[in-house]
Amino acid sequence: MAERMNYEVPPTRTEPNAGEALNTLLENLHKHGFIRLANDLVCANTDIAKVLVSGLNRPGSQAAIQNISLLMMALSRMPPERFNQLLMALTDGVNALSQATQDEQKQRAPGITGIIRLLRDDEFWQGISPLLSGLRAFSTSMEKSPDKPISRYSGKESHA
Template sequence: MAKATRKMVSIQPDEEQIRRRQIDKLLCVLADHQGSVKEAVILLNQLHRHGLLEMANAVLEQGENLLEVMLRQARQPGATDGIKSAIAFGQILTRLDEQMITRLGEGVYYGLNKMETEQGLRVNGVWDLLRALRDPEVARGLSALLALLQGLGQSLSEGKKV
């Protein structure tokens, strides 16, 4: 008759087996969340291309020093007003249509370009100004400016604080 086993010997996995199991678990997680991982890698690549990842790393490395400087600046007079103004400006920007902003920006760019290259209209007097008003592009731009001024005046007349 055989002796009863009283002692259990557990087999300890070696480092390579532990590492292989960890890699298998990681691959399972990657397979389960393939879309999210792909988007995260794309995001990290974009942040890196635009230098934002490097900037974020520098900010995190500075850590407490940067936070201390920011707090010191925030304590100065007028800082809270500036922060409130920035937040209000951000809220206004979220209400604007993206296509409208793009068209407006392009118009300003083209206008500044014409001004620099002196390809724009030359106005030397009142008669030149009246002649320029007959140009359809000038009339369209002036109409846009007048609509902007009308909206601004309406906003001011509603009793809103400027």
């Protein structure tokens, strides 16, 4: 009698293999015009390169790129939840400023007694204390002599 064969049925594929995925991607890129755009860019690369190099070779463009780089490095040091809090606070502050400037009813100056009442108002001081702390930190940072950004973020000395 013949010996029984052990045959395991291969599992059914649920996802396309790499070749099929690549063909789908290529077809979608062609369908939406990206292949034509890439071909046009490759054919016109000398013209595009001349425009890019002449645009990037200006002092203003170089300063803009450095400033964007500095902004990205500074943002990378801030946790997203803190940045979200900052954006929401800025939005609320701008909306309050806008509303206050649009109000047609002009507020009168508080006078001496009004100022004295403000000096004793705990809610006012709780609201203004973070602003004063922020101004203090800002002022301290502005008093420092500016150093090259590369020195600040890398710890290396700049020789330029």
